Structure formats: structure tokens, C-alpha cells
Amino acid sequence: MNSGLTLISVRGTTRIVGVMGYPVKHSASPAMHNAAFATLGMDWAYVPFEVAPENISAALAGIRALNLAGVNVTVPLKELIPPFMDELTDRARLLGSVNTVIHREGRLIGDSTDGPGFIAALAYEGLILKPGDKVVVLGAGGSSRAVVRALLEAGSNIVIANRNEERAEALAAELAPGTSGKIAVVSLTESVLRNALTDAVLLVNTTSVGMHPKPEEMPPVPVDALHVGLFVSDLIYNPYETRLLFLARSRGCRFQNGIEMLVRQGAIAFERWTDVKPPADVMRNAVQSYLQGRSAD
């Protein structure tokens, strides 16, 4: 049996949503959303669309022409989509990135559910950030943007550590103005991170360090800096437990991999398209089975 797959029937009345990306073959989103549709008995289906960047405009016109209810957008298209939207939510406009397109009567609305998905994932583990809480974010790429923006909305006191410090400075200069949060930029080194983590409540790894196929690697976080009051979030979910999370667990920290953020950003998109409350437990189980099936490939 192919784990993670759900049997759905497609009829003349079926509403279609999907994911556009390049590549898109390994996306867990079809398994996640189709399991939700099937469980709720909804006449909806979610399909993958492999869209090369040069075909974005035609693909988006296809949403209208084919009357799709909407799409998710993934790497490398998220930052290319905003100019093609009829409307952007404030969040998508501020980020310059769209991961969810909602089609309403010929109009395409671009939203970004990654940041709220990240905050909802932490809340699922019982971590509710208070204004002024110190958060150390590793990385300054696309995932970091969404995370940092969400942390600014929560009023966090943010420290970004990135290999390329100029990239982190640019991110801070772009996102911080007009918010109540604070951002400092530091270098990605053991001694600096040890110091920064002392009074931090949350450490987030948004870099790809430790991801398959190099699970033996980890960001330069000193093990002794992983104190019990620190929650460690690694956005990576392949491997299921990165070296950073293994060490966090062994040091008694609370921790989370990237699956819950994937589930929560998907659940928010699901609700935007359907106006139906998403079954997060079903979606999580579907993602987990899909990923287990994939690692056995």
C-alpha cells in the first residue's frame, strides 16, 4: 500500500485546488489536503501543478480560465507571484511573497499563511510568545522572512544570525520599521550564539543546515547554550529529527520540527478557500504517513 494516499472521487461538480511549484513532485500538500477533503466528505480535490517560472503568468490565467478555487504556491514561485495578483493581503504585500492564491469571481487574492502557520504551530505545543520575549532566528532567507515578520507582529525582541550578515541586515531594515518588535543582527558563530541564547525563550532554525542529504550537519549552536527554558523550533522535517533537535531533546528543551508549521499554513489556506474549519489532526496524520512512505522510497 502507498501510505499517505487518499482515495477521492472526482466528479463534474468537484472544486479543484492545488499547488504550483517547480519542482512539485515531492510536495506533501496533496496528501494533506485530500485527506482533509475525504474526511469531511467534501467534493473537492487538490492536485500538483509543475509550473516553470517563465510560465507563471499563463498558469495564473489558467486559475481563472479553469475556475480553480485557488492554489498554494511554493519554491521558487512565491516571490514572483505578487505583481500578478488583483489584490494582496497586508501580510503578503509587506513580505513580497505569496503562498496562497484565493480565486473569488475572477479576482486573484494573494495571501501568505507561513507566518501565522508558524505561530499556530508554536501554540499547538503550548508556546505563546509575550511581547518583549527574546527569539534567536538562524537564517535570513525566504522562510526566515515569514517567521521574522510573524515574530514582529508578536512584539518579539529578535536576534537574527546568518552566514551572510548583509542579507540579515537587509531583512531587518526592510521588516522592522513601523512595528513594535526589535531586530538585532549578529554573526552565525558559536560564541555569539552562546551569548545570544542565554536569555532567549525561543531558537528557530530557518537555514537548510542539517537537512537531507546532510543530516550530520547542524548550525553552530553550542550544546551548553541549549538551556531548559529554551524552546527549539527547526523548520526542517526531513530528517524528522535533525541533529539540532536531537541535542535539544537530550538537553531537556521543548522542541518542534517543521511538520506542524507545514500543517498549520495548509490549514489556514484550506479555510481561506473553503470557509470550512480544517481538520488539523487529519492533515498532520496525512503528512506524517506521506513522509514516512517517502523516506521508504
Ligand code: ATR
Ligand atoms: P528558504 O526559502 O528555505 O529560507 P533560502 O532563501 O535559500 O531558503 O535561505 C537559506 C538560508 O539557509 C539562508 O539563511 C542561508 O544563509 P546565507 O544567506 O548566508 O546563504 C542559510 N544556509 C544555507 N546553507 C548554509 C550553510 N552551509 N551554512 C550556514 N547557513 C546556510
